[in-house]
Amino acid sequence: MALSPRLEFRQSQSLTLTPQLMQSIRLLQLSHLELNAFVDTELLRNPLLEREEGPSEDSADSEPVEKPVEMSAYEDTVAQGERIQDADQIAEGYDTAVENVFPDAIPQDIGQTSGPDRGGSFEGGETSxxxxxxxxxxxxxxxxxxxxxxxxxxxxxxxxxxxxxxGLNEAGYLSVELDSIAELLGAEIEDVEAVLQVLQTCEPMGLFARSVAECLTLQLIERDRFDPVMQKLIENLHLLADHNMSALLKTIGCDKEDLIDMLAELKQLDPKPGLAFDIAPVESIVPDVFVRPGPDGGWQIELNSEILPRVLVNRVYYATVTKKTRDTAEKTFLIDCLQTANWLTKSLDQRAQTITKVATEIVRQQDGFLTHGVSHLKPMTLKMVAEAIEMHESTVSRVTAQKYMATPRGLYEMKYFFTTAIASSEGGADHSAEAVRHRIKNLIDAEDAKAILSDDTIAEILRKEQGIELARRTVAKYREGMNIPSSVIRRRQKKNLAD
Known part of the structure; x- marks a missing residue:
């Protein structure tokens, strides 16, 4: 076959992402704060755009889901805790460990001040x-x-x-090496260490520590309570994290009463002194969608119109200015502004409709959760919702990102309802991973102190009694994700409480 240049005609189809189409896709995944910031920028840049004042008459409501249901009593959902990775992070949980091991060891008045309580009220009852x-x-x-x-x-x-x-992190710990600072500044390491010792005397005590043990040590030294026995306790904080009280008593060489007193002193310390200071502004979560019981027994899905930006295109101004101008560049600018304004209003309306459509399908598929609680949460994927509403999975993923749904059972991110499926050992319907976590937590909460359930036992109970096929390592992963200790630590905890 001879190699020679020639002309050929080929017909093909392709999707071209224009800048406006890319911007429309980006609008879907913006949170309401980011969306309002984007609209504010467009209002400053485009003279044809105006913000609509007053309540919107045509709010984006959808028809109630057709399936009738009855409301039952609300249930508490499973709280997702943070896992303690190792003993060096005992600051996350040593308060709980002390209270679980010796519930009567800590005086009730420790840490009480005349400041506001958790509800924001002072002793006089006045809300702040x-x-x-x-x-x-x-x-x-x-x-x-x-x-x-x-x-x-x-x-x-x-x-x-x-x-x-x-070099301090948000908790007040030093996260950089002294050698790197000395090398960067061309200083002697002894000079850096000397400055660090001075800074460790700053208020509040415990700052500039490089570990939890050092943080507690600095505070104990300042209180003149760092005696040899207390030093041994600080050096063996990992035993406290493991709830191994018998080994802890043997290691530090004291009796139970002295250990209770020392734990009470540790309770008064602050393992994260840096958190008392401002780090980042606190942002409250505002729901994008409201789900309410409908008058016919179904569900009503309504967008939160209070947080949606509403803009109008001032066509009167456009027509007036266009008639008076003769400059070609000005006319081109006005045409571009009109096209951008029309695109923005259309994109905002399309975004609202897409969110409503996705939320309606989520409510339809998770009707059991809204009615009966987390134990009835069904496995659901992006593909299932995308096929039901005839959209692409990527569109559903963008719509559910940083969007929150207020339901009768609480405020949830839309992505919370998308859980993996766990096969049923009896050939029935699959189980949601979140519902399985809830069942595991209920089993552990109800276990007898004399018969602590191991991960293997929990997996066997789930398989025989509830038809959930789950491996032991999966049970361990779910248990650790809920910040539930192993069976060995739980046995020690309940034994110490019984003693």
Missing amino acids: DLDQYVAAKPRLSDHLEAQANMVLRTTADRLIAQHLID
């Missing part, structure tokens, strides 16, 4: 404005820089201190 306290929270870096300028005399020491302050 929480927003004022959040806004008045000082920044950790500013707080420490002011102290460093008073306790450090030379410019070199203050420069080292600034790098050490920048």
